[in-house]
Amino acid sequence: SQQGEEDPQALSIQEGENATMNCSYKTSINNLQWYRQNSGRGLVHLILIRSNEREKHSGRLRVTLDTSKKSSSLLITASRAADTASYFCARGTGGYNKLIFGAGTRLAVHP
Amino acid sequence: GAVVSQHPSWVICKSGTSVKIECRSLDFQATTMFWYRQFPKQSLMLMATSNEGSKATYEQGVEKDKFLINHASLTLSTLTVTSAHPEDSSFYICSARDSGRGPNNEQFFGPGTRLTVL
Numbered sequence: 001s002q003q004g005e006e007d008p009q010a011l012s013i014q015e016g017e018n019a020t021m022n023c024s025y026k027t028s029i030n031n032l033q034w035y036r037q038n039s040g041r042g043l044v045h046l047i048l049i050r051s052n053e054r055e056k057h058s059g060r061l062r063v064t065l066d067t068s069k070k071s072s073s074l075l076i077t078a079s080r081a082a083d084t085a086s087y088f089c090a091r092g093t094g095g096y097n098k099l100i101f102g103a104g105t106r107l108a109v110h111p
Numbered sequence: 112g113a114v115v116s117q118h119p120s121w122v123i124c125k126s127g128t129s130v131k132i133e134c135r136s137l138d139f140q141a142t143t144m145f146w147y148r149q150f151p152k153q154s155l156m157l158m159a160t161s162n163e164g165s166k167a168t169y170e171q172g173v174e175k176d177k178f179l180i181n182h183a184s185l186t187l188s189t190l191t192v193t194s195a196h197p198e199d200s201s202f203y204i205c206s207a208r209d210s211g212r213g214p215n216n217e218q219f220f221g222p223g224t225r226l227t228v229l
Contacts, residue, residue, distance in 0.1 A: 030214040042204065042222040043155075050215050088154060096143045096162070097214040099206070101155045 006089055006102035014110050019076040021105040023089030024069075031092040032065055032072045033099065036085045043088075046074070079109045113139045115207050117221035124195055125229055132190045132224045134205030141207030144188040145218065146180060149202040161188050195228045202226075 005024045013019055023032070034046040047063045049056045049072065056063045062075040076083055086106050090099040114137040124130050134144055143162050147155040159175075161167040161182040169175045179191040188207075192199055202225050206218040 033217075035220075040202075040225075043220040045217060045220070048215065048217060090155075092214060095214070096160055097208065097216075097218070098145060098157060098160050099155075099218060100157060101147075104154045 006105055008105055009103065010106045010108070012108045012110065013079060015079060015081055017079055017109075019079050019083070019107055019109070021074045021087050021089075021107070023072045023074075023102050025072075025091045025100075025102075026070060027091070027093060029067075029091045029093055030097050032063075033090045033092060034061075034063060034072075034074050035088045035090060035101075037088065037104075038085045046087075048092075076107075079107075081109050081111045083107060084109045113137070113207075113219045115141075115205065115219045115221040117203075117205055117224050119224060120222065121225040121227075123227045123229065126196050127194055129191055129193045130195055130226060132192075132203055132205075132226075134188045134190070134207065134221050136186045136207040136219070139207075139209055139219075140185040141188070141209065142185065143208050144182055145206045146178070146188075146190050147204045147206070149204060149223075151202075155204060158190075192226065195226070197228045200226055200228045 031050045033048045036044045049065045060077045065072045086104045088104045089102040116135045118133045146158045149155045158173045159167040159169045161180045163182050167180040182188040202223050204223040206220045208218040
């Protein structure tokens with residue numbers, strides 16, 4: 001299977017809480033990217049973290065990368081109902097940096 | 112960010128017909144384009160990588176004669192689903208990047224095309 005592992009598969013939280021999603025992979029990477037997708041819609045790029053970086057922030061998003069453990073995490077702080085979506089990690093690999101997506105986490109944020 | 116469009120956004124066709132989906136980069140040169148397929152409630156599966164002016168590289172298990180990819184210009188790639196069957200019904204998404212800028216520049220995704228084969 002192409003897909004890496006992502007957990008949890010589903011996450012249900014209340015508004016204001018933090019949400020953490022994890023991603024693991026097996027092969028070497030150029031970078032690790034996180035995307036968001038609302039139901040039936042296209043992808044929204046959130047963050048790209050390079051293989052030589054360990055942490056990156058963007059607004060309420062914080063991404064970490066541990067290449068020794070081949071894992072990454074996405075933290076969404078102070079979640080909002082509008083954050084409800086599916087979140088995917090994707091590892092960029094190869095000369096053309098093709099993306100191999102994880103299975104995704106369905107996040108539901110309740111008002 | 113850069114814009115990638117797909118046409119059509121949805122298509123319904125009869126079993127046995129062929130369907131062509133276009134992917135265009137509107138404001139940058141896309142030396143490399145990718146095609147993905149996404150079944151309901153599942154993740155994106157990479158189908159193939161296409162580079163302008165050369166043959167596409169297909170992922171394992173993807174039939175190249177079934178899914179014809181043409182990347183004839185730096186702004187256009189097409190995916191043709193030949194002799195479509197109901198099991199080909201899916202959400203097809205393309206992405207594009209300027210691979211000349213190195214591996215760490217962003218891919219830009221199209222909005223997707225929903226194919227329903229009756």
